[in-house]
Amino acid sequence: MKTILAIDLGATSGRGILYSIEKGKLISKEVSRFKNSIHKVKGRLCWNIDNLEKNIKKCIKVSQQQSKLSSIGIDTWGVDFVFLDTNGEIITQPVSYRDSRTESILDEIARYSSLNDLYFKTGNQLMEINTLFQLIACKSQTPEEYFKANKLLMISDYLNYSLTGEVAIERSIASTMQMVNPLTKDWNQEVLKTFEISELLLPKLVSEGNILGKTSKEISKNEIVVVNVCQHDTASAVAAIPHEEENLLYISCGTWSLIGTELKSPILTDSALKYNFTNEAGYDGTTRFLKNCTGLWILEELKKSFFKLGNDFSYDEITEMVSNTRSCVPTFDTDASTFSSPGNMIEKIVDYFADEDITISPDPAILFKIVYQSLAEKYQEVILQLEKITGNVYKRIDLIGGGSKSNYFSQLVADVTGKTVVTGLYEATSIGNALVQFKALGCVKDMKEAKKLVKESITFNYFYPKEEEENDTIS
Numbered sequence: 001m002k003t004i005l006a007i008d009l010g011a012t013s014g015r016g017i018l019y020s021i022e023k024g025k026l027i028s029k030e031v032s033r034f035k036n037s038i039h040k041v042k043g044r045l046c047w048n049i050d051n052l053e054k055n056i057k058k059c060i061k062v063s064q065q066q067s068k069l070s071s072i073g074i075d076t077w078g079v080d081f082v083f084l085d086t087n088g089e090i091i092t093q094p095v096s097y098r099d100s101r102t103e104s105i106l107d108e109i110a111r112y113s114s115l116n117d118l119y120f121k122t123g124n125q126l127m128e129i130n131t132l133f134q135l136i137a138c139k140s141q142t143p144e145e146y147f148k149a150n151k152l153l154m155i156s157d158y159l160n161y162s163l164t165g166e167v168a169i170e171r172s173i174a175s176t177m178q179m180v181n182p183l184t185k186d187w188n189q190e191v192l193k194t195f196e197i198s199e200l201l202l203p204k205l206v207s208e209g210n211i212l213g214k215t216s217k218e219i220s221k222n223e224i225v226v227v228n229v230c231q232h233d234t235a236s237a238v239a240a241i242p243h244e245e246e247n248l249l250y251i252s253c254g255t256w257s258l259i260g261t262e263l264k265s266p267i268l269t270d271s272a273l274k275y276n277f278t279n280e281a282g283y284d285g286t287t288r289f290l291k292n293c294t295g296l297w298i299l300e301e302l303k304k305s306f307f308k309l310g311n312d313f314s315y316d317e318i319t320e321m322v323s324n325t326r327s328c329v330p331t332f333d334t335d336a337s338t339f340s341s342p343g344n345m346i347e348k349i350v351d352y353f354a355d356e357d358i359t360i361s362p363d364p365a366i367l368f369k370i371v372y373q374s375l376a377e378k379y380q381e382v383i384l385q386l387e388k389i390t391g392n393v394y395k396r397i398d399l400i401g402g403g404s405k406s407n408y409f410s411q412l413v414a415d416v417t418g419k420t421v422v423t424g425l426y427e428a429t430s431i432g433n434a435l436v437q438f439k440a441l442g443c444v445k446d447m448k449e450a451k452k453l454v455k456e457s458i459t460f461n462y463f464y465p466k467e468e469e470e471n472d473t474i475s
Contacts, residue, residue: 002070002443005031005063006433007056008233009076009155011255012036012300014052016059017427018067019434021443026431026457031066032059038096038342045100045342046093047155049082053162057219064220072163072215073229073437074156075236075429077255078176078280079131082158083149084167091145094155097129098341101137104128109136113194116273121191123182123266123279124175125292131177135197152201156231163226164213167203170228172235174205175281182266182279182287208235208283209440229436230283234258234290236432239283240425241398242451242458249386249394251379251413252428253403255297259382260290267389275385283436284447289390291382294334296403299371301345306364313364319408321365322372329366330358331374372409376416383417396420400428407463414463424460 003020016032034055038045056074063069083091095101105128106115115126124130131154139146153161154173161167174180179197181188185205192199206212208230214223230236237252252258266279266287275291282288299318306313313321330353332339338348346362349370353360360366379397387393397419399410404423414421425431435450444450 002438002441003067004071004073004434004437004441005060005069006229006430006437007059007072007074007159008236008427008430008433009036009052009074009159010233011077011297014055015430016056016063017430017434018063019431019438020067021438021453024453024456026434026453028427028430028434029066031063034059038098041093045096045098047080047096049090049094049155049158052155052159056159056163060215060219060224064222068222069220069224070441071225071227071437073227073433074159075229075231075233075433076154076156076159076173078154078173078232078234079129079134080155081131081134081177082153082155083145084151084153084158084161085148086150088150088161088165090158091148094158095134095138097134100341101141102128102133105133105137109133118178118191119273120268121188122178122180123268124178125276125278127276127292132179132191132195132197136195149201151203153203154231157203160212160226160228163215163219165216166213166226168206168210168212168228169203170210170231171205171207172281172283173231175279176232180205180281182268185281185285208239208436211440225441227437227440229433232280233429235280235282235288236430236436237400237425237428238262238288239432239435239447240428240451240454241400242455243398247392247394248398249383249396249419250398250400253295253399253401253409255295255300257293257295257375257379257403258290259293259379259386260288261386261390261392261394263287263289269389271389275382275389277386277389283432289386291385293378293382294339295375298334298339298345298375299368301339301342302349302367302371305344305346311364315406318364318368319406322369323408325365325369327366327369329370329373330356330360331370331377334371334374334378372412373416376409376412379413380417383419394419396422398425399423400425402426407461410461410463411466414465418465420465421463422460423463424458425454 210228280288
Protein backbone atom coordinates (compact mmCIF):
# COMPACT_ATOMS: atom_id res chain seq x y z
CA MET A 1 0.00 0.00 0.00
CA LYS A 2 1.40 3.37 -1.05
CA THR A 3 0.79 6.54 0.91
CA ILE A 4 1.03 9.96 -0.68
CA LEU A 5 0.98 13.49 0.74
CA ALA A 6 -1.29 16.07 -0.89
CA ILE A 7 -0.40 19.62 0.12
CA ASP A 8 -3.20 22.07 -0.70
CA LEU A 9 -2.45 25.77 -0.28
CA GLY A 10 -5.12 28.43 -0.33
CA ALA A 11 -5.11 32.17 0.21
CA THR A 12 -5.93 31.86 3.91
CA SER A 13 -4.67 28.42 4.91
CA GLY A 14 -2.73 25.34 3.92
CA ARG A 15 -3.16 21.70 4.80
CA GLY A 16 -1.34 18.45 4.34
CA ILE A 17 -3.44 15.30 3.89
CA LEU A 18 -2.20 11.72 3.67
CA TYR A 19 -4.00 9.49 1.18
CA SER A 20 -3.86 5.75 0.58
CA ILE A 21 -6.04 3.21 -1.20
CA GLU A 22 -7.57 0.36 0.78
CA LYS A 23 -10.13 -2.13 -0.55
CA GLY A 24 -11.08 0.11 -3.47
CA LYS A 25 -11.59 3.24 -1.37
CA LEU A 26 -9.62 6.38 -0.62
CA ILE A 27 -8.41 6.65 2.96
CA SER A 28 -7.43 10.13 4.13
CA LYS A 29 -5.90 11.68 7.22
CA GLU A 30 -5.14 15.33 7.75
CA VAL A 31 -1.71 15.69 9.34
CA SER A 32 -1.17 19.41 9.24
CA ARG A 33 -3.10 22.66 8.92
CA PHE A 34 -1.57 26.10 9.01
CA LYS A 35 -2.45 29.70 8.29
CA ASN A 36 -1.47 31.60 5.16
CA SER A 37 -1.78 35.33 4.96
CA ILE A 38 -0.70 38.48 3.21
CA HIS A 39 1.75 40.89 4.82
CA LYS A 40 3.28 44.17 3.76
CA VAL A 41 6.83 44.28 2.40
CA LYS A 42 8.12 47.69 1.25
CA GLY A 43 4.56 48.88 0.81
CA ARG A 44 3.46 45.86 -1.21
CA LEU A 45 1.01 43.11 -0.20
CA CYS A 46 3.12 39.95 -0.30
CA TRP A 47 2.91 36.27 0.51
CA ASN A 48 5.16 34.99 3.27
CA ILE A 49 6.86 32.36 1.13
CA ASP A 50 9.41 31.56 3.85
CA ASN A 51 6.59 30.65 6.21
CA LEU A 52 4.98 28.43 3.56
CA GLU A 53 8.28 26.63 2.98
CA LYS A 54 8.75 26.13 6.73
CA ASN A 55 5.25 24.72 7.18
CA ILE A 56 5.55 22.40 4.18
CA LYS A 57 8.82 20.95 5.46
CA LYS A 58 7.24 20.54 8.89
CA CYS A 59 4.27 18.83 7.25
CA ILE A 60 6.56 16.37 5.47
CA LYS A 61 8.39 15.58 8.69
CA VAL A 62 5.16 14.94 10.62
CA SER A 63 3.84 12.80 7.75
CA GLN A 64 6.95 10.63 7.74
CA GLN A 65 6.50 9.94 11.43
CA GLN A 66 3.13 8.40 10.61
CA SER A 67 3.76 6.67 7.32
CA LYS A 68 6.33 5.95 4.62
CA LEU A 69 5.70 8.49 1.87
CA SER A 70 5.79 7.44 -1.78
CA SER A 71 5.23 10.91 -3.22
CA ILE A 72 4.34 14.54 -2.58
CA GLY A 73 2.20 16.91 -4.67
CA ILE A 74 1.52 20.63 -4.14
CA ASP A 75 -1.34 22.74 -5.48
CA THR A 76 -1.97 26.46 -4.99
CA TRP A 77 -3.94 29.41 -6.30
CA GLY A 78 -2.95 30.85 -9.67
CA VAL A 79 -1.33 33.99 -11.20
CA ASP A 80 1.23 34.79 -8.45
CA PHE A 81 4.93 34.07 -8.96
CA VAL A 82 8.47 34.13 -7.59
CA PHE A 83 11.65 35.49 -9.20
CA LEU A 84 14.92 33.55 -8.91
CA ASP A 85 18.33 35.14 -9.49
CA THR A 86 21.24 33.48 -11.33
CA ASN A 87 22.18 31.63 -8.12
CA GLY A 88 18.71 30.15 -7.84
CA GLU A 89 17.90 32.33 -4.84
CA ILE A 90 14.59 34.11 -4.36
CA ILE A 91 14.87 37.82 -5.12
CA THR A 92 11.96 39.11 -3.05
CA GLN A 93 8.80 37.93 -1.37
CA PRO A 94 6.14 37.21 -4.03
CA VAL A 95 3.59 39.99 -4.47
CA SER A 96 -0.05 38.99 -3.97
CA TYR A 97 -2.72 39.50 -6.61
CA ARG A 98 -4.49 41.55 -3.92
CA ASP A 99 -1.85 44.27 -4.24
CA SER A 100 -2.79 47.46 -6.05
CA ARG A 101 0.19 47.53 -8.43
CA THR A 102 -1.92 46.42 -11.40
CA GLU A 103 -4.79 48.81 -10.69
CA SER A 104 -6.05 50.33 -13.99
CA ILE A 105 -3.37 48.46 -15.95
CA LEU A 106 -5.90 47.17 -18.49
CA ASP A 107 -6.73 50.76 -19.46
CA GLU A 108 -3.00 51.46 -19.79
CA ILE A 109 -2.35 48.42 -21.99
CA ALA A 110 -5.39 49.15 -24.16
CA ARG A 111 -3.64 52.31 -25.36
CA TYR A 112 -1.03 50.35 -27.30
CA SER A 113 -2.39 46.81 -27.61
CA SER A 114 -5.79 45.30 -28.37
CA LEU A 115 -7.24 43.59 -25.31
CA ASN A 116 -9.67 41.69 -27.52
CA ASP A 117 -6.78 40.36 -29.55
CA LEU A 118 -4.98 39.35 -26.37
CA TYR A 119 -8.04 37.41 -25.27
CA PHE A 120 -8.24 35.44 -28.51
CA LYS A 121 -4.53 34.66 -28.36
CA THR A 122 -4.54 33.39 -24.77
CA GLY A 123 -8.15 32.48 -24.03
CA ASN A 124 -7.75 34.01 -20.57
CA GLN A 125 -10.29 36.14 -18.76
CA LEU A 126 -9.03 39.72 -18.81
CA MET A 127 -8.30 40.42 -15.16
CA GLU A 128 -5.86 42.95 -13.75
CA ILE A 129 -4.41 40.25 -11.48
CA ASN A 130 -3.17 37.98 -14.29
CA THR A 131 0.56 37.19 -14.29
CA LEU A 132 1.25 38.99 -17.56
CA PHE A 133 -0.10 42.25 -16.16
CA GLN A 134 1.76 41.76 -12.89
CA LEU A 135 4.98 41.34 -14.88
CA ILE A 136 4.34 44.52 -16.86
CA ALA A 137 3.68 46.40 -13.61
CA CYS A 138 6.79 44.93 -12.02
CA LYS A 139 8.97 45.96 -14.97
CA SER A 140 7.66 49.51 -14.74
CA GLN A 141 7.54 49.97 -10.96
CA THR A 142 10.40 47.81 -9.65
CA PRO A 143 12.79 47.32 -12.58
CA GLU A 144 15.62 46.44 -10.17
CA GLU A 145 13.73 43.25 -9.33
CA TYR A 146 12.52 42.46 -12.82
CA PHE A 147 15.88 42.75 -14.56
CA LYS A 148 17.67 40.83 -11.83
CA ALA A 149 15.41 37.83 -12.44
CA ASN A 150 16.84 34.77 -14.15
CA LYS A 151 13.77 32.55 -13.85
CA LEU A 152 10.10 32.95 -13.00
CA LEU A 153 8.29 30.22 -11.10
CA MET A 154 4.66 30.09 -10.02
CA ILE A 155 4.16 29.68 -6.27
CA SER A 156 3.58 25.91 -6.45
CA ASP A 157 6.50 25.46 -8.83
CA TYR A 158 8.78 27.40 -6.52
CA LEU A 159 7.78 25.20 -3.59
CA ASN A 160 8.50 22.12 -5.73
CA TYR A 161 11.86 23.67 -6.57
CA SER A 162 12.61 24.18 -2.87
CA LEU A 163 12.05 20.43 -2.36
CA THR A 164 13.88 19.09 -5.41
CA GLY A 165 16.09 21.79 -6.93
CA GLU A 166 14.31 21.18 -10.27
CA VAL A 167 12.90 24.07 -12.30
CA ALA A 168 9.67 23.68 -14.31
CA ILE A 169 6.14 25.10 -14.55
CA GLU A 170 3.11 22.79 -14.70
CA ARG A 171 0.59 23.51 -17.46
CA SER A 172 -2.61 24.02 -15.43
CA ILE A 173 -0.99 26.69 -13.26
CA ALA A 174 0.73 28.21 -16.32
CA SER A 175 -2.63 28.54 -18.06
CA THR A 176 -3.64 31.24 -15.54
CA MET A 177 -0.76 33.51 -16.61
CA GLN A 178 -2.18 34.96 -19.90
CA MET A 179 1.02 33.82 -21.61
CA VAL A 180 0.04 30.37 -22.91
CA ASN A 181 -1.46 29.35 -26.25
CA PRO A 182 -4.85 27.78 -25.34
CA LEU A 183 -4.74 25.40 -28.32
CA THR A 184 -1.19 24.05 -27.98
CA LYS A 185 -0.92 24.69 -24.22
CA ASP A 186 2.66 25.87 -24.76
CA TRP A 187 4.19 29.33 -24.26
CA ASN A 188 2.59 31.85 -26.60
CA GLN A 189 5.56 33.26 -28.48
CA GLU A 190 3.53 36.04 -30.08
CA VAL A 191 2.35 37.36 -26.71
CA LEU A 192 5.85 37.15 -25.24
CA LYS A 193 7.21 39.14 -28.19
CA THR A 194 4.44 41.77 -28.04
CA PHE A 195 5.03 42.49 -24.35
CA GLU A 196 8.82 41.98 -24.48
CA ILE A 197 8.87 39.08 -22.04
CA SER A 198 12.09 37.13 -22.44
CA GLU A 199 11.56 33.44 -23.16
CA LEU A 200 14.70 32.80 -21.11
CA LEU A 201 12.75 33.92 -18.05
CA LEU A 202 10.30 31.04 -18.44
CA PRO A 203 11.17 27.42 -17.59
CA LYS A 204 9.96 24.41 -19.53
CA LEU A 205 6.29 23.46 -19.26
CA VAL A 206 5.34 20.01 -17.96
CA SER A 207 2.00 18.23 -17.76
CA GLU A 208 0.29 16.89 -14.68
CA GLY A 209 1.58 13.48 -13.64
CA ASN A 210 5.16 14.42 -14.47
CA ILE A 211 7.66 13.13 -11.91
CA LEU A 212 9.68 16.28 -11.31
CA GLY A 213 12.36 14.77 -9.09
CA LYS A 214 13.03 13.63 -5.56
CA THR A 215 13.37 15.48 -2.30
CA SER A 216 16.86 16.57 -1.29
CA LYS A 217 18.70 15.01 1.65
CA GLU A 218 18.06 18.24 3.58
CA ILE A 219 14.32 17.64 3.33
CA SER A 220 14.29 13.91 4.01
CA LYS A 221 16.85 11.16 4.60
CA ASN A 222 14.66 8.88 2.50
CA GLU A 223 14.14 10.36 -0.95
CA ILE A 224 10.49 11.06 -1.78
CA VAL A 225 9.16 11.47 -5.32
CA VAL A 226 7.71 14.93 -6.07
CA VAL A 227 4.92 14.84 -8.65
CA ASN A 228 3.64 17.75 -10.72
CA VAL A 229 -0.06 17.41 -9.93
CA CYS A 230 -2.70 19.68 -11.46
CA GLN A 231 -1.08 22.53 -9.57
CA HIS A 232 -3.83 25.07 -10.02
CA ASP A 233 -6.18 24.22 -7.18
CA THR A 234 -9.29 24.41 -9.33
CA ALA A 235 -7.79 22.04 -11.90
CA SER A 236 -7.15 19.55 -9.09
CA ALA A 237 -10.66 20.03 -7.74
CA VAL A 238 -12.30 19.41 -11.13
CA ALA A 239 -10.16 16.30 -11.61
CA ALA A 240 -11.81 14.84 -8.51
CA ILE A 241 -15.44 15.22 -9.65
CA PRO A 242 -16.81 11.76 -10.60
CA HIS A 243 -19.32 13.23 -13.03
CA GLU A 244 -20.50 10.79 -15.68
CA GLU A 245 -22.80 13.03 -17.68
CA GLU A 246 -21.37 14.86 -20.68
CA ASN A 247 -22.29 18.37 -19.49
CA LEU A 248 -20.49 19.09 -16.24
CA LEU A 249 -21.29 22.30 -14.36
CA TYR A 250 -19.15 22.94 -11.32
CA ILE A 251 -18.73 25.72 -8.82
CA SER A 252 -15.56 25.62 -6.78
CA CYS A 253 -16.39 27.76 -3.78
CA GLY A 254 -13.43 28.97 -1.76
CA THR A 255 -11.88 32.43 -1.43
CA TRP A 256 -12.75 32.69 -5.10
CA SER A 257 -15.76 31.15 -6.77
CA LEU A 258 -14.93 29.49 -10.08
CA ILE A 259 -17.95 28.63 -12.18
CA GLY A 260 -17.48 26.56 -15.27
CA THR A 261 -17.53 23.38 -17.29
CA GLU A 262 -15.03 20.93 -18.77
CA LEU A 263 -14.41 20.88 -22.53
CA LYS A 264 -12.26 19.01 -25.03
CA SER A 265 -11.14 22.29 -26.61
CA PRO A 266 -11.23 26.02 -25.74
CA ILE A 267 -14.01 28.42 -26.69
CA LEU A 268 -12.59 31.57 -28.29
CA THR A 269 -15.66 33.47 -29.42
CA ASP A 270 -17.06 36.97 -29.19
CA SER A 271 -19.61 35.85 -26.60
CA ALA A 272 -16.88 34.23 -24.46
CA LEU A 273 -15.00 37.53 -24.64
CA LYS A 274 -18.13 39.56 -23.92
CA TYR A 275 -18.85 37.67 -20.71
CA ASN A 276 -15.14 37.43 -19.84
CA PHE A 277 -14.82 33.66 -19.50
CA THR A 278 -11.43 32.01 -19.30
CA ASN A 279 -9.92 28.90 -20.87
CA GLU A 280 -7.51 27.10 -18.57
CA ALA A 281 -5.78 23.74 -18.80
CA GLY A 282 -7.23 20.74 -16.98
CA TYR A 283 -6.13 17.13 -16.55
CA ASP A 284 -5.58 14.86 -19.59
CA GLY A 285 -5.47 17.81 -22.01
CA THR A 286 -8.96 19.09 -21.18
CA THR A 287 -9.96 22.76 -21.03
CA ARG A 288 -11.61 24.26 -18.00
CA PHE A 289 -13.97 26.90 -19.38
CA LEU A 290 -14.92 29.09 -16.47
CA LYS A 291 -15.35 32.48 -14.92
CA ASN A 292 -13.51 33.68 -11.83
CA CYS A 293 -15.78 35.48 -9.39
CA THR A 294 -15.31 36.70 -5.87
CA GLY A 295 -16.15 33.88 -3.46
CA LEU A 296 -15.95 33.50 0.29
CA TRP A 297 -13.36 36.29 0.44
CA ILE A 298 -16.06 38.81 1.39
CA LEU A 299 -17.45 36.46 4.04
CA GLU A 300 -13.95 35.82 5.42
CA GLU A 301 -13.19 39.53 5.60
CA LEU A 302 -16.56 40.22 7.22
CA LYS A 303 -15.82 37.52 9.78
CA LYS A 304 -12.45 39.21 10.50
CA SER A 305 -14.15 42.58 10.93
CA PHE A 306 -16.53 41.20 13.56
CA PHE A 307 -13.63 39.44 15.28
CA LYS A 308 -11.94 42.82 15.75
CA LEU A 309 -15.13 43.95 17.49
CA GLY A 310 -14.92 41.00 19.87
CA ASN A 311 -17.23 38.59 18.03
CA ASP A 312 -15.46 35.40 16.96
CA PHE A 313 -18.21 33.74 14.90
CA SER A 314 -17.68 30.18 13.72
CA TYR A 315 -19.07 29.19 10.33
CA ASP A 316 -21.65 27.00 12.09
CA GLU A 317 -22.78 30.01 14.15
CA ILE A 318 -22.97 32.14 11.02
CA THR A 319 -25.10 29.54 9.26
CA GLU A 320 -27.43 29.29 12.26
CA MET A 321 -27.78 33.09 12.47
CA VAL A 322 -28.56 33.43 8.79
CA SER A 323 -30.97 30.48 8.76
CA ASN A 324 -33.01 32.06 11.56
CA THR A 325 -33.16 35.47 9.91
CA ARG A 326 -36.44 35.91 8.04
CA SER A 327 -35.79 39.49 7.00
CA CYS A 328 -35.67 40.32 3.31
CA VAL A 329 -32.26 41.68 2.32
CA PRO A 330 -30.86 43.67 -0.59
CA THR A 331 -28.02 42.25 -2.65
CA PHE A 332 -24.89 43.65 -4.24
CA ASP A 333 -22.46 42.80 -7.02
CA THR A 334 -19.88 40.63 -5.28
CA ASP A 335 -17.34 41.50 -7.99
CA ALA A 336 -17.54 45.23 -7.29
CA SER A 337 -14.02 46.62 -6.84
CA THR A 338 -14.80 48.03 -3.38
CA PHE A 339 -14.87 44.47 -1.99
CA SER A 340 -11.65 43.20 -3.62
CA SER A 341 -9.13 44.55 -1.09
CA PRO A 342 -8.67 43.88 2.62
CA GLY A 343 -10.34 46.23 5.06
CA ASN A 344 -13.35 46.79 7.29
CA MET A 345 -15.95 44.76 5.38
CA ILE A 346 -18.76 45.90 7.70
CA GLU A 347 -18.19 49.50 6.66
CA LYS A 348 -17.69 48.57 3.00
CA ILE A 349 -21.05 46.82 2.78
CA VAL A 350 -22.93 49.48 4.75
CA ASP A 351 -21.33 52.30 2.71
CA TYR A 352 -22.04 50.48 -0.57
CA PHE A 353 -25.77 50.48 0.15
CA ALA A 354 -25.68 54.00 1.59
CA ASP A 355 -24.51 55.16 -1.86
CA GLU A 356 -27.66 53.47 -3.19
CA ASP A 357 -29.80 55.28 -0.58
CA ILE A 358 -30.42 52.00 1.26
CA THR A 359 -29.86 51.88 5.01
CA ILE A 360 -28.42 48.59 6.21
CA SER A 361 -28.30 47.39 9.78
CA PRO A 362 -24.79 46.38 10.93
CA ASP A 363 -26.38 43.34 12.57
CA PRO A 364 -24.13 40.35 11.77
CA ALA A 365 -27.03 38.06 10.80
CA ILE A 366 -28.23 40.61 8.24
CA LEU A 367 -24.79 41.29 6.78
CA PHE A 368 -23.86 37.61 6.46
CA LYS A 369 -27.21 36.88 4.84
CA ILE A 370 -26.63 39.68 2.34
CA VAL A 371 -23.28 38.14 1.37
CA TYR A 372 -24.69 34.62 0.96
CA GLN A 373 -27.67 35.84 -1.06
CA SER A 374 -25.46 38.04 -3.25
CA LEU A 375 -23.11 35.13 -3.98
CA ALA A 376 -25.99 32.87 -4.98
CA GLU A 377 -27.37 35.52 -7.33
CA LYS A 378 -23.90 35.98 -8.87
CA TYR A 379 -23.81 32.23 -9.50
CA GLN A 380 -27.16 32.39 -11.27
CA GLU A 381 -25.99 35.30 -13.43
CA VAL A 382 -22.79 33.51 -14.51
CA ILE A 383 -24.52 30.17 -15.14
CA LEU A 384 -26.96 31.88 -17.53
CA GLN A 385 -23.97 33.39 -19.35
CA LEU A 386 -22.27 29.98 -19.52
CA GLU A 387 -25.40 28.35 -20.94
CA LYS A 388 -25.68 31.07 -23.56
CA ILE A 389 -22.05 30.64 -24.68
CA THR A 390 -21.99 26.83 -24.75
CA GLY A 391 -25.56 26.24 -25.91
CA ASN A 392 -25.96 23.72 -23.09
CA VAL A 393 -28.58 23.63 -20.36
CA TYR A 394 -27.16 22.22 -17.16
CA LYS A 395 -29.43 20.27 -14.84
CA ARG A 396 -27.15 20.01 -11.82
CA ILE A 397 -24.33 21.84 -10.11
CA ASP A 398 -21.40 20.03 -8.56
CA LEU A 399 -20.66 22.43 -5.68
CA ILE A 400 -17.19 21.73 -4.31
CA GLY A 401 -14.77 23.31 -1.88
CA GLY A 402 -15.20 24.82 1.58
CA GLY A 403 -18.37 26.74 0.75
CA SER A 404 -20.20 23.51 -0.02
CA LYS A 405 -19.98 22.46 3.64
CA SER A 406 -22.85 24.84 4.44
CA ASN A 407 -26.21 23.11 3.91
CA TYR A 408 -27.86 26.52 4.13
CA PHE A 409 -25.77 27.92 1.27
CA SER A 410 -26.08 24.75 -0.83
CA GLN A 411 -29.88 24.89 -0.57
CA LEU A 412 -29.84 28.62 -1.30
CA VAL A 413 -27.84 28.03 -4.50
CA ALA A 414 -30.33 25.33 -5.55
CA ASP A 415 -33.26 27.66 -4.89
CA VAL A 416 -31.78 30.68 -6.67
CA THR A 417 -30.47 28.78 -9.73
CA GLY A 418 -33.34 26.29 -9.99
CA LYS A 419 -30.84 23.43 -10.36
CA THR A 420 -30.03 20.36 -8.29
CA VAL A 421 -26.92 20.98 -6.19
CA VAL A 422 -24.63 18.05 -5.36
CA THR A 423 -22.12 18.36 -2.51
CA GLY A 424 -19.80 16.07 -0.58
CA LEU A 425 -16.46 16.83 -2.21
CA TYR A 426 -15.42 19.26 0.51
CA GLU A 427 -11.76 18.38 -0.02
CA ALA A 428 -12.04 18.15 -3.80
CA THR A 429 -8.73 19.90 -4.39
CA SER A 430 -6.62 17.63 -2.21
CA ILE A 431 -8.43 14.55 -3.58
CA GLY A 432 -7.71 15.59 -7.19
CA ASN A 433 -4.12 16.26 -6.15
CA ALA A 434 -3.94 12.72 -4.71
CA LEU A 435 -5.51 11.06 -7.75
CA VAL A 436 -2.87 12.47 -10.10
CA GLN A 437 -0.16 11.22 -7.75
CA PHE A 438 -1.67 7.72 -7.64
CA LYS A 439 -1.87 7.67 -11.44
CA ALA A 440 1.77 8.82 -11.72
CA LEU A 441 2.83 6.03 -9.35
CA GLY A 442 0.85 3.41 -11.28
CA CYS A 443 -1.65 2.77 -8.47
CA VAL A 444 -4.56 3.45 -10.84
CA LYS A 445 -4.67 2.80 -14.58
CA ASP A 446 -6.29 6.08 -15.62
CA MET A 447 -8.44 8.94 -14.35
CA LYS A 448 -11.62 6.96 -15.02
CA GLU A 449 -10.47 4.37 -12.51
CA ALA A 450 -9.34 7.16 -10.18
CA LYS A 451 -12.76 8.81 -10.26
CA LYS A 452 -14.37 5.46 -9.47
CA LEU A 453 -12.39 5.52 -6.20
CA VAL A 454 -13.97 8.89 -5.40
CA LYS A 455 -17.45 7.61 -6.13
CA GLU A 456 -16.93 4.66 -3.79
CA SER A 457 -15.36 6.76 -1.04
CA ILE A 458 -17.54 9.86 -0.73
CA THR A 459 -21.11 10.30 0.52
CA PHE A 460 -22.82 12.81 -1.76
CA ASN A 461 -25.65 15.12 -0.71
CA TYR A 462 -28.42 16.37 -3.00
CA PHE A 463 -30.22 19.69 -2.67
CA TYR A 464 -33.29 20.20 -4.85
CA PRO A 465 -34.72 23.63 -5.63
CA LYS A 466 -37.76 24.48 -3.54
CA GLU A 467 -40.88 26.04 -4.90
CA GLU A 468 -40.63 29.79 -4.41
CA GLU A 469 -42.69 30.51 -1.32
CA GLU A 470 -41.22 33.83 -0.41
CA ASN A 471 -38.90 36.34 -1.86
CA ASP A 472 -35.77 36.58 0.24
CA THR A 473 -34.38 39.62 -1.48
CA ILE A 474 -35.40 43.16 -2.16
CA SER A 475 -34.33 45.17 -5.14
